[in-house]
Amino acid sequence: MGQTPKLHLLYSCPFCWKVRGLLEHLNVETEFIGINGLRIKKEVSFAGDWGKVPVFTDEDGEHHVDSTPLLRLIDARYNDGKMAAQGDSTRQEKWLEWADTHMSKATVPILYGTLGSALKTTTRISKIEEFDFFSKRLYAWAGFPVMWGIIARKRVKNDGRKPKELWHDLLTEFIAEHNGKPFFGGNTPDLVDFAAFGYMRSISPFVQFKQLTDHTDGMAWYKRMEASLN
Numbered sequence: 001m002g003q004t005p006k007l008h009l010l011y012s013c014p015f016c017w018k019v020r021g022l023l024e025h026l027n028v029e030t031e032f033i034g035i036n037g038l039r040i041k042k043e044v045s046f047a048g049d050w051g052k053v054p055v056f057t058d059e060d061g062e063h064h065v066d067s068t069p070l071l072r073l074i075d076a077r078y079n080d081g082k083m084a085a086q087g088d089s090t091r092q093e094k095w096l097e098w099a100d101t102h103m104s105k106a107t108v109p110i111l112y113g114t115l116g117s118a119l120k121t122t123t124r125i126s127k128i129e130e131f132d133f134f135s136k137r138l139y140a141w142a143g144f145p146v147m148w149g150i151i152a153r154k155r156v157k158n159d160g161r162k163p164k165e166l167w168h169d170l171l172t173e174f175i176a177e178h179n180g181k182p183f184f185g186g187n188t189p190d191l192v193d194f195a196a197f198g199y200m201r202s203i204s205p206f207v208q209f210k211q212l213t214d215h216t217d218g219m220a221w222y223k224r225m226e227a228s229l230n
């Protein structure tokens with residue numbers, strides 16, 4: 001036995017929640033380490049020049065990066081690759097990509113799509129992340145106009161739909177693909193379920209999550225996912 005695996009993360013990072021959910025589901029003993037979001041590159045420089053979270057460090061001290069490859073690695077290592085082998089692999093591949101393209105793009109508009117919601121989000125982030133005293137304030141106050149003005153407004157405009165509408169459409173599309181089963185993976189969740197769950201869960205600490213909870217089928221699936229964690 002080597003060291004306890006570690007996951008370096010940001011609590012507001014959807015990619016980190018994808019990986020964390022799978023680790024919790026599989027009951028892999030892991031040390032979750034929150035980093036300072038204003039110094040990501042420096043904080044994860046131990047893993048080379050990737051410069052992003054999540055970073056997973058295994059029992060042998062080897063570092064692994066990038067959330068979707070990480071889902072596969074963790075499934076292979078701690079679950080005999082059962083989820084990757086669950087169902088049709090082309091379908092799984094396609095929907096992993098779907099989640100990474102569509103759901104990942106929908107998280108920014110819902111959190112930062114209006115100036116008011118952007119301020120609420122950065123203030124909340126400054127409370128849940130591991131900032132030092134100075135960066136906490138800097139982030140809360142300087143972060144929101146940047147996120148709103150530069151990134152979110154453009155995305156909302158390009159999509160044409162309100163952020164809530166976009167999320168509801170995505171959840172409807174995703175749930176329809178379950179074909180009446182409790183999970184995308186069938187009777188038990190697979191890697192696609194954990195990818196989608198991670199994106200949705202990353203919004204859960206914020207007030208805007210309310211805009212998602214009234215999607216009845218989406219929320220029923222979300223609750224089943226929560227219940228599947230250890």
Ligand SMILES: N[C@@H](CCC(=O)N[C@@H](CS)C(=O)NCC(=O)O)C(=O)O
Nearest residue numbers: 013014015040052053054066067068
């Ligand atoms: N494709 C990567 C994306 C990871 C990512 O962009 N993480 C963000 C935090 S949510 C980050 O670390 N950004 C730092 C940077 O790009 O400088 C994954 O799926 O893990």
